Amino acid sequence: MVRTEQLRRPTVAALRILGVAVFYCVGGWIGLQKEVLKVDGTALTPLWPSTGIALTALLLLGAGVWPGIALGTLVGFLPLGPVGGIEIAITVGNTLAPLTSLLLLRRVGFRVELDRLRDGVALVFLGGLAGMLVAATVPVATMWLRGVTLPDGFWTAWLVWWTGDAMGVLLVTPFLLLLCRLRWPPHFHRWAEVSALVITAVVITWLATMSAFTLFFLVFPVLIWAALRFHLAGSAPFALAVSLRAIWEAANPAGAFAHQTLVERMITLQAFNGSLALTSLLLTAIVTEQKNIHQKIEEACDELTEVVERLVPGQGARLRPRRQQAVEGSEGST
Template structure:
């Protein structure tokens, strides 16, 4: 028969294993975030990157969206993974210098500050309220990414790589990081909530939406600018009928296709200067992301309100039914009663 001392030893062993497992799991998460961050940076530099004054400019920088999504899903403790991912990216692009520390600091502080701002206003990762969409746009993307853009462009300026193009580089850096948050973060938050098997009673409509997107989107982007907004009806359809599950993937598709077209200098962006292509891309990606995010959040919020109202009505009806006096059944008159005839 085991003694009480054996039980204490067993509990101590389990506690020791748990103490080892938690740091190990945290280290794995940090390494995973770093690898995904590096993969996003590699994708961001494949196509659609223009160069001004020796500086690479990406109209859509996925790592910022990956970093913010990781913070929202895993907590602030994974911030070293963002720094490590930035280090991996810098090592593969050029020899490390002292300025790399400033770039790593800016790329880490920007999503961390965005995360803290979103937590401050009670942001929910379901993005089912209009206030959540507005917070992600103005706090997570436009405000938080000021840090990385200012740090990155400022360091390039101090190194003499931007003798005359600081404003262009800063604007491109800021909008590229902001677009990464607006386009990539909602998509990743959606993917992490998906549970298989998918259950929906609108498979025929979903199939029709996919076919329309496959036909209209390349047609709109590969033609002249007069047709570039043909895909907006499809985007609105996706947001109205499927909310974030439909609009987030489609917004990402439109942005990626537009960047590929602009990088190849044909289609809707042919015969345009660097500044014109950059401004057109930023305006297009911004309009797509805002329409997708805010419209989907508004529709989801309205659906939640209707569901809560229906639930409240059902609960009220149940309470009224319990409190209402029961009516006694009326018995027919019997023989011998005074009122009988």
């Protein structure tokens, strides 16, 4: 029995690492479908899903699966030719960045449920913006030191790389964390509201991205609706879908991105994506945190009612209507 357990642990660890590598490669393939800049054969995109996949894997499976990130990065280079110094630098950056994000998030007590405001803030500023500095700086600096010509300059390449990796964390990681604990709506009226939300989201997103005018702000009322009514289950998929649509238009370019330079498109796109992700995460965290507070208040009231009932029989029942009114009043005020 002990020997079987000893054999099982390395096997499970190896399968996890292999699985992370496979999903990382798939995320990289998806990200390369809409590249906006190519540097020495390396494509840069405004959204790199693999960083979100990598951080999610580290959060759920532990830091021990980091070889899967490195393996997935190296395997992605094989169809492009031999692996050299630049490819090694990219692999190092892609591996160290999510590990850095993991350490920063653990430092502040991050919870994968994203049910507190501090969790949303931590994922945005520590997991996304701070951690992904490593992913951009290591490879771009290596290219610059080796004399590789960087189209539109060093800082443009660095900015595209950093924001693309950061958006992968801010948009993909919440969506994947949601999938791990997603529950389908139990009632028909919830399905009806989901259908109405989806239809509205499709129409508004099309109008916001296809119009020659800058109408991106139109999506935020729908995002607020999704967050208030469905929490992360509504806001995370909506934010990811709208971002993908905006990236599609920016890569073509079309709609509001027409007649813009690369730098202008990237600033417009990533400012929109960043605002979308920030609003989605923080609003969802606030709503979920308030809901949890209401539940704790109800539980405390129930416990207090039981204590009163044991001490003074018959008085606990008289407290229940007042408790119900207090809870309903607090919910109505929010």
